[in-house]
Structures are given as structure tokens and as C-alpha cells.
């Protein structure tokens with residue numbers, strides 16, 4: 001077994017805590033993290049390299065949630081010059097962006113300290129499933145931006161429908177279109193800020209696989225098609 005630093009082991013333990021399996025470690029082994037980790041990996045037949053990779057992604061995912069309020073606020077400050085709005089009146093766009101910033105400023109983010117398995121924006125509190133933030137920065141970012149997309153949906157619909165239809169051409173709000181709007185808001189925002197087509201497409205695919213057939217979201221194929229069409233327009 002390679003010699004891991006104390007910090008790496010700590011990260012791995014954070015991951016294991018989320019699996020809620022520390023209770024299976026003999027108490028006398030907990031005094032020595034490395035022994036305990038080795039014992040755990042043997043017990044669970046985990047590949048230690050895979051475990052370290054997962055721990056790194058988990059850490060990035062959690063950091064992404066913790067920094068998102070700032071990230072979103074900064075990004076929205078520049079989002080007005082993103083591609084969907086290029087042919088729109090600049091004053092209207094800046095008013096729409098101000099409205100988006102206002103709706104997003106009141107959002108709060110549940111602390112990812114417990115292994116919850118739901119992703120939602122409920123009464124302005126965004127929760128991200130641990131199955132998502134374990135996948136690292138981009139998957140977590142896409143999920144967070146999707147939920148922020150729900151937050152800006154209704155205010156835009158009422159006051160700035162033109163901005164809404166710039167993000168999602170043909171948007172009417174009927175059926176499950178609000179889910180596609182949240183996806184396309186996330187896509188256009190991340191394309192503008194991160195500019196990494198492959199990472200964004202992969203993140204979206206991962207999320208759509210997890211949410212497929214949940215009764216709330218449209219089908220995986222329908223969501224993927226809209227996102228890939230949007231990405232290929234860049």
C-alpha cells in the first residue's frame with residue numbers, strides 16, 4: 001500500500017463518514033487512521049486508489065457547494081454578455097440580470113454534512129444529493145445551476161419572458177418545460193463561465209441518468225438532446 005499523508009487519509013475518512021460505515025470499524029483501530037483505513041478497505045474490498053479518487057472528487061464537490069453562492073453572484077454579474085442575449089436590448093438584459101441576482105441572493109444551501117439522496121430547491125433551500133457531489137466539481141456545478149435555474153424561472157416568466165425565451169427558445173412553461181429551462185439555464189451559464197463543452201455535457205448526462213424516471217423530470221433522452229443542441233450552438 002502506498003504511503004498516504006495524514007491529510008489524504010483524513011479526506012478518505014471524510015468520504016467514509018458519508019458512507020456511514022465508520023461504525024463497522026473496530027474502535028481500537030480508530031486510533032491509527034491508516035490501520036483503520038486499511039482494515040476498512042479490506043473489509044469492504046475497496047480499491048484504495050479508487051477510494052482516494054472518490055475522496056478527491058467528494059472534496060471538490062463539497063467545496064463547490066460551499067463556494068456556490070459567491071460563484072453564482074460573480075457569474076451572474078457577467079452573464080448578461082453571454083450568447084443567448086447577444087441580440088437583445090442591453091438595458092432590458094441588465095434589468096433581467098438584476099432580477100436573477102435578486103432571486104438568487106435569497107437562496108440558501110444545505111450543508112453537505114449528511115449523506116442525503118435528494119437534489120431539490122425547496123422553499124429557497126438548495127440540497128444536493130451526495131450521489132451527485134461525490135462526482136466532483138462539474139456534476140455538482142450543473143446540479144446547483146439547475147436548481148438556481150428554478151429560482152430564476154418564475155420571476156423571469158412574470159417580468160422578463162424575452163430573457164427566458166432567449167435561454168430556452170419556445171419556452172411556454174407548460175408541462176415539464178420548467179425542467180428543460182433549468183437545464184438550459186445551467187448549460188448556458190456554465191458554457192459562458194467554464195467553457196468546457198465535454199465536462200458540461202458529461203455532467204448533464206450523469207445527472208440525467210440519476211434523475212431518470214423520477215416522475216418529476218422529463219426523460220433522460222429528451223433532456224440530453226436539448227442540452228447537446230444548446231452546447232453545439234456555441
Ligand SMILES: [Zn+2]
Pocket residue numbers: 146150179182
Ligand atoms: Zn429540476
